Amino acid sequence: MAVMKFGGRLLRNLFSKPATKMYPVVPREYPERSRGHIEFDPTACITCNICGKKCPTHAITIDKAARTMTIDRMNCIQCGYCAESCPKKCITIVPGYTAPDAQKVSETFQIPEKPKEQA
Amino acid sequence: MGKRTIVPFGPQHPALPEPVHLDLELEDETVVRAIPSIGYVHRGLEKLAEKRDYNDMIYVMERVCGICSFGHGWGYAGAVEGLMGVRIPDRAECLRVMFHELSRVHSHLLWLGLLADGLGFDSLFMHCWRIREKVLDVFEAITGGRVIMSFCKVGGVRKDLTPEMLKMVKDTCDMIEDEMRKTALVFMKDSSVRNRLCGTGVLTKEDVIDLCAVGPVARGSGVNNDVRTTSEMYRSLGFEPILYDEGDCWSRCMVRVDEIMQSLDIIRNAIANLPEGDVSVPVKGNAPVGDFMFRVEQPRGEAFYYVQGNGTKNLSRARVRTPTNINIPAMTKMLQGCNLQDVSMLVITIDPCISCTER
Numbered sequence: 464m465a466v467m468k469f470g471g472r473l474l475r476n477l478f479s480k481p482a483t484k485m486y487p488v489v490p491r492e493y494p495e496r497s498r499g500h501i502e503f504d505p506t507a508c509i510t511c512n513i514c515g516k517k518c519p520t521h522a523i524t525i526d527k528a529a530r531t532m533t534i535d536r537m538n539c540i541q542c543g544y545c546a547e548s549c550p551k552k553c554i555t556i557v558p559g560y561t562a563p564d565a566q567k568v569s570e571t572f573q574i575p576e577k578p579k580e581q582a
Numbered sequence: 583m584g585k586r587t588i589v590p591f592g593p594q595h596p597a598l599p600e601p602v603h604l605d606l607e608l609e610d611e612t613v614v615r616a617i618p619s620i621g622y623v624h625r626g627l628e629k630l631a632e633k634r635d636y637n638d639m640i641y642v643m644e645r646v647c648g649i650c651s652f653g654h655g656w657g658y659a660g661a662v663e664g665l666m667g668v669r670i671p672d673r674a675e676c677l678r679v680m681f682h683e684l685s686r687v688h689s690h691l692l693w694l695g696l697l698a699d700g701l702g703f704d705s706l707f708m709h710c711w712r713i714r715e716k717v718l719d720v721f722e723a724i725t726g727g728r729v730i731m732s733f734c735k736v737g738g739v740r741k742d743l744t745p746e747m748l749k750m751v752k753d754t755c756d757m758i759e760d761e762m763r764k765t766a767l768v769f770m771k772d773s774s775v776r777n778r779l780c781g782t783g784v785l786t787k788e789d790v791i792d793l794c795a796v797g798p799v800a801r802g803s804g805v806n807n808d809v810r811t812t813s814e815m816y817r818s819l820g821f822e823p824i825l826y827d828e829g830d831c832w833s834r835c836m837v838r839v840d841e842i843m844q845s846l847d848i849i850r851n852a853i854a855n856l857p858e859g860d861v862s863v864p865v866k867g868n869a870p871v872g873d874f875m876f877r878v879e880q881p882r883g884e885a886f887y888y889v890q891g892n893g894t895k896n897l898s899r900a901r902v903r904t905p906t907n908i909n910i911p912a913m914t915k916m917l918q919g920c921n922l923q924d925v926s927m928l929v930i931t932i933d934p935c936i937s938c939t940e941r
Contacts, residue, residue, distance in 0.1 A: 496722075542732045
Protein backbone atom coordinates (compact mmCIF):
# COMPACT_ATOMS: atom_id res chain seq x y z
CA MET A 464 0.00 0.00 0.00
CA ALA A 465 1.26 3.41 -0.80
CA VAL A 466 -0.09 6.92 -0.77
CA MET A 467 0.30 9.62 -3.41
CA LYS A 468 1.40 7.16 -6.11
CA PHE A 469 0.11 9.67 -8.61
CA GLY A 470 1.95 12.63 -7.07
CA GLY A 471 4.88 12.62 -9.49
CA ARG A 472 2.60 12.69 -12.53
CA LEU A 473 0.54 15.50 -11.04
CA LEU A 474 3.64 17.58 -10.30
CA ARG A 475 4.87 17.02 -13.87
CA ASN A 476 1.53 18.25 -15.13
CA LEU A 477 2.09 21.62 -13.57
CA PHE A 478 5.13 22.22 -15.75
CA SER A 479 4.13 20.47 -19.02
CA LYS A 480 2.07 21.65 -21.96
CA PRO A 481 -1.65 20.73 -22.00
CA ALA A 482 -2.58 17.49 -23.81
CA THR A 483 -5.50 19.24 -25.51
CA LYS A 484 -5.48 21.87 -28.24
CA MET A 485 -7.18 25.27 -28.19
CA TYR A 486 -9.66 23.90 -30.71
CA PRO A 487 -11.38 26.64 -32.70
CA VAL A 488 -8.23 28.83 -32.59
CA VAL A 489 -5.88 25.96 -33.54
CA PRO A 490 -7.73 23.99 -36.24
CA ARG A 491 -7.59 20.18 -36.16
CA GLU A 492 -5.34 18.54 -38.73
CA TYR A 493 -6.86 15.47 -40.31
CA PRO A 494 -4.74 12.55 -41.48
CA GLU A 495 -4.83 11.73 -45.19
CA ARG A 496 -7.05 8.63 -44.83
CA SER A 497 -9.58 10.32 -42.52
CA ARG A 498 -13.17 9.76 -43.70
CA GLY A 499 -14.82 13.16 -43.38
CA HIS A 500 -17.35 13.62 -46.18
CA ILE A 501 -18.14 12.53 -49.71
CA GLU A 502 -17.20 14.58 -52.75
CA PHE A 503 -18.88 13.94 -56.07
CA ASP A 504 -17.61 14.72 -59.56
CA PRO A 505 -20.71 14.78 -61.82
CA THR A 506 -18.75 14.91 -65.09
CA ALA A 507 -17.48 11.31 -64.83
CA CYS A 508 -20.76 9.78 -63.55
CA ILE A 509 -22.51 7.23 -65.78
CA THR A 510 -25.67 7.02 -63.56
CA CYS A 511 -25.13 3.29 -63.00
CA ASN A 512 -26.65 3.64 -59.47
CA ILE A 513 -24.19 1.14 -57.90
CA CYS A 514 -23.48 3.68 -55.13
CA GLY A 515 -27.21 4.09 -54.45
CA LYS A 516 -27.71 0.31 -54.20
CA LYS A 517 -24.63 -0.29 -52.03
CA CYS A 518 -25.19 2.56 -49.55
CA PRO A 519 -26.11 0.88 -46.22
CA THR A 520 -28.28 3.84 -45.14
CA HIS A 521 -29.77 4.69 -48.57
CA ALA A 522 -28.28 8.19 -48.35
CA ILE A 523 -27.59 8.36 -52.10
CA THR A 524 -30.38 8.59 -54.69
CA ILE A 525 -29.70 8.57 -58.43
CA ASP A 526 -32.51 9.71 -60.71
CA LYS A 527 -31.63 8.32 -64.13
CA ALA A 528 -34.41 10.20 -65.97
CA ALA A 529 -33.67 13.62 -64.50
CA ARG A 530 -29.90 12.84 -64.40
CA THR A 531 -29.47 13.95 -60.81
CA MET A 532 -27.58 12.57 -57.83
CA THR A 533 -28.76 13.48 -54.32
CA ILE A 534 -26.74 12.92 -51.15
CA ASP A 535 -28.58 13.12 -47.85
CA ARG A 536 -25.68 14.42 -45.78
CA MET A 537 -27.37 13.63 -42.47
CA ASN A 538 -28.01 9.98 -43.40
CA CYS A 539 -24.47 9.39 -44.65
CA ILE A 540 -22.37 7.37 -42.17
CA GLN A 541 -19.05 8.02 -43.98
CA CYS A 542 -18.31 4.33 -44.47
CA GLY A 543 -16.80 5.00 -47.88
CA TYR A 544 -18.44 1.95 -49.50
CA CYS A 545 -19.81 4.06 -52.39
CA ALA A 546 -16.34 5.49 -53.11
CA GLU A 547 -14.92 1.94 -53.10
CA SER A 548 -17.56 0.49 -55.43
CA CYS A 549 -17.92 3.38 -57.95
CA PRO A 550 -16.66 2.01 -61.32
CA LYS A 551 -15.72 5.50 -62.59
CA LYS A 552 -14.27 6.68 -59.24
CA CYS A 553 -16.35 9.85 -59.38
CA ILE A 554 -17.16 9.59 -55.65
CA THR A 555 -14.28 10.23 -53.28
CA ILE A 556 -14.19 10.38 -49.52
CA VAL A 557 -12.06 13.24 -48.21
CA PRO A 558 -10.99 14.49 -44.75
CA GLY A 559 -12.95 17.24 -43.02
CA TYR A 560 -16.32 16.72 -41.38
CA THR A 561 -19.41 18.58 -42.55
CA ALA A 562 -20.59 21.33 -40.22
CA PRO A 563 -23.39 20.53 -37.77
CA ASP A 564 -26.81 21.83 -38.73
CA ALA A 565 -30.26 22.24 -37.22
CA GLN A 566 -31.97 21.01 -40.39
CA LYS A 567 -31.46 17.97 -42.59
CA VAL A 568 -29.10 18.90 -45.39
CA SER A 569 -29.19 17.19 -48.75
CA GLU A 570 -27.27 18.16 -51.84
CA THR A 571 -28.39 17.54 -55.43
CA PHE A 572 -25.93 17.43 -58.32
CA GLN A 573 -26.93 17.70 -61.98
CA ILE A 574 -25.11 15.09 -64.06
CA PRO A 575 -24.27 16.48 -67.53
CA GLU A 576 -25.34 14.52 -70.63
CA LYS A 577 -22.54 12.52 -72.19
CA PRO A 578 -21.74 13.36 -75.86
CA LYS A 579 -23.27 10.81 -78.26
CA GLU A 580 -19.98 9.53 -79.71
CA GLN A 581 -18.78 8.48 -76.25
CA ALA A 582 -21.98 6.67 -75.39
CA MET B 583 -34.25 -6.01 10.55
CA GLY B 584 -34.57 -2.54 9.07
CA LYS B 585 -37.32 -1.23 6.89
CA ARG B 586 -37.09 -2.23 3.21
CA THR B 587 -36.93 0.59 0.66
CA ILE B 588 -36.75 0.47 -3.13
CA VAL B 589 -34.39 3.01 -4.68
CA PRO B 590 -34.46 3.45 -8.47
CA PHE B 591 -30.98 3.60 -10.01
CA GLY B 592 -30.77 4.91 -13.57
CA PRO B 593 -31.53 4.91 -16.50
CA GLN B 594 -30.02 8.39 -16.27
CA HIS B 595 -27.35 8.38 -13.58
CA PRO B 596 -24.01 10.23 -13.34
CA ALA B 597 -22.13 6.92 -12.91
CA LEU B 598 -23.67 5.26 -15.96
CA PRO B 599 -22.33 5.89 -19.43
CA GLU B 600 -25.38 4.21 -20.94
CA PRO B 601 -28.99 3.77 -19.88
CA VAL B 602 -29.83 0.76 -17.71
CA HIS B 603 -32.32 0.76 -14.89
CA LEU B 604 -31.92 -1.03 -11.55
CA ASP B 605 -34.47 -1.29 -8.77
CA LEU B 606 -32.37 -1.55 -5.63
CA GLU B 607 -34.12 -3.15 -2.69
CA LEU B 608 -32.40 -1.74 0.40
CA GLU B 609 -32.37 -2.69 4.04
CA ASP B 610 -30.93 0.36 5.76
CA GLU B 611 -27.94 1.03 3.46
CA THR B 612 -27.36 -2.55 2.35
CA VAL B 613 -28.62 -3.79 -1.01
CA VAL B 614 -30.70 -6.95 -0.58
CA ARG B 615 -31.72 -7.41 -4.18
CA ALA B 616 -31.18 -5.64 -7.50
CA ILE B 617 -33.68 -6.02 -10.33
CA PRO B 618 -32.35 -4.84 -13.70
CA SER B 619 -34.49 -3.69 -16.59
CA ILE B 620 -33.18 -2.90 -20.04
CA GLY B 621 -34.71 -1.72 -23.31
CA TYR B 622 -33.84 1.96 -23.54
CA VAL B 623 -31.56 1.84 -26.60
CA HIS B 624 -32.98 -1.00 -28.69
CA ARG B 625 -32.48 -0.28 -32.41
CA GLY B 626 -33.41 -3.51 -34.15
CA LEU B 627 -30.12 -4.03 -35.97
CA GLU B 628 -30.57 -7.82 -36.13
CA LYS B 629 -33.84 -7.36 -38.01
CA LEU B 630 -32.17 -4.94 -40.40
CA ALA B 631 -29.75 -7.72 -41.40
CA GLU B 632 -32.67 -9.50 -43.05
CA LYS B 633 -33.26 -6.58 -45.41
CA ARG B 634 -29.71 -5.71 -46.46
CA ASP B 635 -27.14 -7.38 -48.67
CA TYR B 636 -24.75 -9.32 -46.44
CA ASN B 637 -21.79 -7.34 -47.81
CA ASP B 638 -23.39 -3.95 -47.01
CA MET B 639 -24.62 -5.06 -43.62
CA ILE B 640 -21.16 -5.05 -42.02
CA TYR B 641 -21.23 -1.24 -41.91
CA VAL B 642 -24.45 -1.42 -39.93
CA MET B 643 -23.33 -4.37 -37.79
CA GLU B 644 -20.17 -2.63 -36.58
CA ARG B 645 -22.38 0.19 -35.33
CA VAL B 646 -23.90 -2.12 -32.69
CA CYS B 647 -21.51 -0.45 -30.26
CA GLY B 648 -18.87 2.26 -30.53
CA ILE B 649 -16.23 0.87 -28.21
CA CYS B 650 -16.15 -2.71 -29.48
CA SER B 651 -16.97 -1.67 -33.04
CA PHE B 652 -14.06 -3.60 -34.54
CA GLY B 653 -14.98 -6.77 -32.67
CA HIS B 654 -18.54 -6.63 -34.00
CA GLY B 655 -17.26 -6.11 -37.54
CA TRP B 656 -14.92 -9.07 -37.19
CA GLY B 657 -17.56 -11.27 -35.60
CA TYR B 658 -20.08 -10.62 -38.35
CA ALA B 659 -17.49 -10.92 -41.13
CA GLY B 660 -16.14 -14.14 -39.62
CA ALA B 661 -19.60 -15.65 -39.44
CA VAL B 662 -20.48 -14.73 -43.04
CA GLU B 663 -17.09 -15.97 -44.29
CA GLY B 664 -17.73 -19.27 -42.53
CA LEU B 665 -21.17 -19.52 -44.09
CA MET B 666 -19.77 -18.80 -47.55
CA GLY B 667 -16.79 -21.15 -47.05
CA VAL B 668 -14.23 -18.40 -47.66
CA ARG B 669 -10.73 -18.52 -46.22
CA ILE B 670 -9.20 -15.08 -45.74
CA PRO B 671 -5.49 -14.36 -46.38
CA ASP B 672 -3.12 -14.70 -43.38
CA ARG B 673 -2.14 -11.03 -43.63
CA ALA B 674 -5.79 -9.99 -43.23
CA GLU B 675 -6.17 -12.30 -40.23
CA CYS B 676 -3.05 -10.87 -38.63
CA LEU B 677 -4.18 -7.27 -39.27
CA ARG B 678 -7.55 -8.11 -37.71
CA VAL B 679 -5.81 -9.45 -34.61
CA MET B 680 -3.70 -6.31 -34.47
CA PHE B 681 -6.65 -3.94 -34.68
CA HIS B 682 -8.75 -6.01 -32.31
CA GLU B 683 -5.99 -5.82 -29.71
CA LEU B 684 -5.64 -2.08 -30.27
CA SER B 685 -9.40 -1.85 -29.66
CA ARG B 686 -8.95 -3.82 -26.46
CA VAL B 687 -6.26 -1.38 -25.31
CA HIS B 688 -8.51 1.62 -25.92
CA SER B 689 -11.56 -0.07 -24.42
CA HIS B 690 -9.71 -1.09 -21.25
CA LEU B 691 -8.18 2.37 -20.91
CA LEU B 692 -11.65 3.86 -21.25
CA TRP B 693 -12.88 1.46 -18.58
CA LEU B 694 -9.97 2.24 -16.21
CA GLY B 695 -10.86 5.91 -16.62
CA LEU B 696 -14.52 5.25 -15.84
CA LEU B 697 -13.54 3.21 -12.78
CA ALA B 698 -11.30 6.03 -11.54
CA ASP B 699 -14.21 8.41 -12.12
CA GLY B 700 -16.47 6.04 -10.15
CA LEU B 701 -13.96 6.08 -7.29
CA GLY B 702 -13.86 9.85 -7.32
CA PHE B 703 -10.22 9.91 -8.56
CA ASP B 704 -10.77 12.35 -11.40
CA SER B 705 -7.17 13.19 -12.28
CA LEU B 706 -6.50 9.48 -12.86
CA PHE B 707 -9.60 9.35 -15.07
CA MET B 708 -8.27 12.23 -17.21
CA HIS B 709 -4.86 10.59 -17.59
CA CYS B 710 -6.29 7.21 -18.62
CA TRP B 711 -8.29 8.95 -21.32
CA ARG B 712 -5.27 11.00 -22.39
CA ILE B 713 -3.36 7.76 -23.06
CA ARG B 714 -6.39 6.29 -24.86
CA GLU B 715 -6.49 9.27 -27.23
CA LYS B 716 -3.21 8.11 -28.81
CA VAL B 717 -4.85 4.84 -29.89
CA LEU B 718 -7.74 6.75 -31.45
CA ASP B 719 -5.26 8.90 -33.41
CA VAL B 720 -3.68 5.71 -34.79
CA PHE B 721 -7.13 4.45 -35.80
CA GLU B 722 -7.93 7.66 -37.63
CA ALA B 723 -4.60 7.77 -39.46
CA ILE B 724 -4.84 4.15 -40.64
CA THR B 725 -8.51 3.35 -41.07
CA GLY B 726 -10.03 6.81 -41.44
CA GLY B 727 -12.37 6.62 -38.45
CA ARG B 728 -11.57 7.37 -34.83
CA VAL B 729 -14.17 5.08 -33.31
CA ILE B 730 -16.16 3.41 -36.08
CA MET B 731 -13.30 2.14 -38.16
CA SER B 732 -15.08 0.39 -41.06
CA PHE B 733 -11.82 -1.52 -41.50
CA CYS B 734 -13.12 -5.06 -41.60
CA LYS B 735 -15.05 -6.32 -44.59
CA VAL B 736 -16.42 -9.68 -45.56
CA GLY B 737 -13.36 -11.39 -47.06
CA GLY B 738 -10.57 -9.56 -45.22
CA VAL B 739 -9.76 -5.95 -44.43
CA ARG B 740 -10.29 -2.90 -46.61
CA LYS B 741 -6.87 -1.29 -46.72
CA ASP B 742 -3.28 -2.39 -46.35
CA LEU B 743 -0.83 -0.69 -44.02
CA THR B 744 2.29 1.08 -45.26
CA PRO B 745 5.62 0.48 -43.44
CA GLU B 746 5.35 4.01 -41.96
CA MET B 747 1.96 3.11 -40.49
CA LEU B 748 3.34 -0.07 -38.94
CA LYS B 749 6.12 1.99 -37.39
CA MET B 750 3.55 4.45 -36.05
CA VAL B 751 1.59 1.59 -34.43
CA LYS B 752 4.77 0.21 -32.88
CA ASP B 753 5.87 3.62 -31.57
CA THR B 754 2.41 4.21 -30.11
CA CYS B 755 2.55 0.80 -28.38
CA ASP B 756 5.94 1.69 -26.85
CA MET B 757 4.61 5.04 -25.70
CA ILE B 758 1.48 3.52 -24.16
CA GLU B 759 3.51 0.83 -22.41
CA ASP B 760 5.76 3.46 -20.88
CA GLU B 761 2.77 5.49 -19.67
CA MET B 762 0.88 2.42 -18.47
CA ARG B 763 3.77 1.21 -16.33
CA LYS B 764 3.38 4.37 -14.25
CA THR B 765 -0.42 4.48 -14.30
CA ALA B 766 -0.80 0.77 -13.49
CA LEU B 767 1.14 1.34 -10.26
CA VAL B 768 -1.65 3.64 -9.07
CA PHE B 769 -4.27 0.92 -9.59
CA MET B 770 -1.97 -1.70 -8.09
CA LYS B 771 -0.68 0.08 -5.02
CA ASP B 772 -2.36 3.41 -4.22
CA SER B 773 -4.16 3.10 -0.89
CA SER B 774 -7.13 5.30 -1.88
CA VAL B 775 -7.80 2.99 -4.86
CA ARG B 776 -7.18 -0.28 -3.00
CA ASN B 777 -9.36 0.71 -0.07
CA ARG B 778 -12.32 1.04 -2.40
CA LEU B 779 -11.60 -1.97 -4.64
CA CYS B 780 -10.13 -4.76 -2.50
CA GLY B 781 -12.72 -7.13 -1.08
CA THR B 782 -15.69 -5.32 -2.72
CA GLY B 783 -18.18 -7.18 -4.91
CA VAL B 784 -16.65 -10.63 -4.46
CA LEU B 785 -17.77 -13.21 -7.00
CA THR B 786 -16.58 -16.73 -6.25
CA LYS B 787 -15.44 -19.19 -8.89
CA GLU B 788 -18.64 -21.22 -8.35
CA ASP B 789 -20.81 -18.12 -8.83
CA VAL B 790 -19.04 -17.34 -12.10
CA ILE B 791 -19.56 -20.89 -13.38
CA ASP B 792 -23.22 -20.97 -12.24
CA LEU B 793 -24.03 -17.57 -13.75
CA CYS B 794 -21.99 -18.18 -16.95
CA ALA B 795 -20.09 -14.89 -16.58
CA VAL B 796 -17.62 -14.07 -19.36
CA GLY B 797 -14.60 -11.89 -19.99
CA PRO B 798 -12.58 -10.10 -17.31
CA VAL B 799 -15.42 -10.72 -14.79
CA ALA B 800 -14.83 -14.48 -15.10
CA ARG B 801 -11.05 -14.21 -15.36
CA GLY B 802 -10.96 -12.02 -12.24
CA SER B 803 -12.42 -15.02 -10.37
CA GLY B 804 -9.97 -17.51 -11.86
CA VAL B 805 -12.18 -18.98 -14.61
CA ASN B 806 -10.52 -19.12 -18.00
CA ASN B 807 -13.10 -18.83 -20.75
CA ASP B 808 -11.08 -16.64 -23.07
CA VAL B 809 -11.98 -17.44 -26.69
CA ARG B 810 -8.51 -16.38 -27.78
CA THR B 811 -7.12 -19.53 -26.14
CA THR B 812 -8.64 -21.56 -28.99
CA SER B 813 -7.16 -19.40 -31.76
CA GLU B 814 -4.00 -20.62 -33.43
CA MET B 815 -3.08 -17.12 -34.60
CA TYR B 816 -3.29 -15.75 -31.04
CA ARG B 817 -1.28 -18.63 -29.59
CA SER B 818 1.45 -18.10 -32.18
CA LEU B 819 1.62 -14.41 -31.18
CA GLY B 820 2.28 -15.28 -27.55
CA PHE B 821 -1.18 -15.09 -25.99
CA GLU B 822 -1.68 -16.51 -22.48
CA PRO B 823 -4.94 -16.02 -20.54
CA ILE B 824 -4.61 -13.68 -17.55
CA LEU B 825 -6.26 -15.00 -14.39
CA TYR B 826 -6.68 -13.58 -10.90
CA ASP B 827 -8.27 -15.60 -8.11
CA GLU B 828 -9.66 -13.07 -5.61
CA GLY B 829 -12.87 -12.32 -7.51
CA ASP B 830 -13.18 -8.78 -6.14
CA CYS B 831 -13.25 -5.43 -7.94
CA TRP B 832 -9.48 -5.09 -7.65
CA SER B 833 -8.76 -8.39 -9.40
CA ARG B 834 -11.17 -7.48 -12.22
CA CYS B 835 -9.29 -4.21 -12.54
CA MET B 836 -5.91 -5.94 -12.57
CA VAL B 837 -7.05 -8.41 -15.26
CA ARG B 838 -7.72 -5.43 -17.48
CA VAL B 839 -4.47 -3.65 -16.62
CA ASP B 840 -2.49 -6.81 -17.43
CA GLU B 841 -4.48 -7.42 -20.59
CA ILE B 842 -3.48 -3.97 -21.86
CA MET B 843 0.20 -4.88 -21.38
CA GLN B 844 -0.30 -8.27 -23.03
CA SER B 845 -2.22 -6.77 -25.95
CA LEU B 846 0.65 -4.36 -26.60
CA ASP B 847 3.03 -7.34 -26.78
CA ILE B 848 0.67 -9.20 -29.13
CA ILE B 849 0.49 -6.13 -31.42
CA ARG B 850 4.28 -5.84 -31.52
CA ASN B 851 4.62 -9.54 -32.27
CA ALA B 852 1.98 -9.21 -35.01
CA ILE B 853 3.92 -6.34 -36.60
CA ALA B 854 7.17 -8.33 -36.45
CA ASN B 855 5.56 -11.45 -37.95
CA LEU B 856 3.12 -9.85 -40.39
CA PRO B 857 2.76 -12.24 -43.37
CA GLU B 858 3.09 -10.84 -46.88
CA GLY B 859 0.28 -11.05 -49.42
CA ASP B 860 -3.19 -9.73 -50.16
CA VAL B 861 -5.42 -8.26 -47.49
CA SER B 862 -8.76 -9.43 -48.89
CA VAL B 863 -10.46 -11.92 -51.17
CA PRO B 864 -13.64 -11.06 -53.08
CA VAL B 865 -16.82 -12.60 -51.66
CA LYS B 866 -19.62 -12.67 -54.24
CA GLY B 867 -22.82 -14.53 -54.96
CA ASN B 868 -25.77 -15.59 -52.87
CA ALA B 869 -25.34 -16.86 -49.34
CA PRO B 870 -25.95 -20.63 -49.33
CA VAL B 871 -28.73 -22.27 -47.33
CA GLY B 872 -27.23 -23.14 -43.95
CA ASP B 873 -25.94 -21.51 -40.83
CA PHE B 874 -22.67 -20.71 -39.09
CA MET B 875 -21.56 -19.71 -35.61
CA PHE B 876 -18.53 -17.59 -34.77
CA ARG B 877 -17.05 -16.37 -31.50
CA VAL B 878 -14.86 -13.35 -30.80
CA GLU B 879 -13.25 -12.41 -27.49
CA GLN B 880 -14.21 -8.78 -27.18
CA PRO B 881 -12.79 -6.47 -24.48
CA ARG B 882 -15.84 -7.25 -22.33
CA GLY B 883 -15.87 -10.98 -22.96
CA GLU B 884 -17.06 -13.58 -25.40
CA ALA B 885 -19.38 -12.36 -28.16
CA PHE B 886 -21.27 -14.93 -30.16
CA TYR B 887 -22.48 -14.48 -33.76
CA TYR B 888 -24.93 -16.67 -35.59
CA VAL B 889 -25.88 -16.20 -39.24
CA GLN B 890 -28.33 -18.17 -41.32
CA GLY B 891 -28.39 -18.01 -45.12
CA ASN B 892 -31.39 -18.72 -47.33
CA GLY B 893 -29.94 -18.83 -50.83
CA THR B 894 -30.33 -15.07 -51.49
CA LYS B 895 -28.16 -12.00 -51.00
CA ASN B 896 -29.88 -11.33 -47.67
CA LEU B 897 -29.41 -13.40 -44.55
CA SER B 898 -32.51 -14.86 -43.00
CA ARG B 899 -31.12 -14.41 -39.49
CA ALA B 900 -28.17 -12.63 -37.88
CA ARG B 901 -27.94 -13.02 -34.13
CA VAL B 902 -25.48 -11.31 -31.80
CA ARG B 903 -25.09 -12.38 -28.17
CA THR B 904 -22.96 -9.81 -26.42
CA PRO B 905 -20.85 -10.14 -23.24
CA THR B 906 -22.79 -7.57 -21.17
CA ASN B 907 -25.99 -9.50 -21.82
CA ILE B 908 -24.40 -12.53 -20.12
CA ASN B 909 -22.76 -10.56 -17.32
CA ILE B 910 -25.95 -8.88 -16.04
CA PRO B 911 -26.91 -11.87 -13.77
CA ALA B 912 -23.36 -11.84 -12.35
CA MET B 913 -23.77 -8.12 -11.68
CA THR B 914 -27.03 -8.60 -9.75
CA LYS B 915 -25.31 -11.33 -7.69
CA MET B 916 -22.41 -8.97 -6.97
CA LEU B 917 -24.79 -6.24 -5.82
CA GLN B 918 -26.45 -8.44 -3.19
CA GLY B 919 -25.16 -7.44 0.22
CA CYS B 920 -23.13 -4.44 -0.94
CA ASN B 921 -23.36 -0.95 0.44
CA LEU B 922 -25.41 1.61 -1.50
CA GLN B 923 -22.34 3.80 -2.08
CA ASP B 924 -20.55 0.93 -3.90
CA VAL B 925 -23.40 0.27 -6.35
CA SER B 926 -22.19 2.65 -9.06
CA MET B 927 -18.66 1.22 -8.87
CA LEU B 928 -19.86 -2.41 -8.95
CA VAL B 929 -22.04 -1.72 -11.98
CA ILE B 930 -18.98 -0.24 -13.70
CA THR B 931 -16.74 -3.26 -12.92
CA ILE B 932 -18.61 -5.51 -15.37
CA ASP B 933 -17.93 -2.81 -18.01
CA PRO B 934 -21.59 -2.54 -19.01
CA CYS B 935 -22.21 -1.83 -22.68
CA ILE B 936 -25.94 -1.41 -22.95
CA SER B 937 -25.91 -0.55 -26.66
CA CYS B 938 -24.34 -3.96 -27.30
CA THR B 939 -26.83 -5.68 -25.05
CA GLU B 940 -29.87 -4.28 -26.79
CA ARG B 941 -28.57 -4.09 -30.37
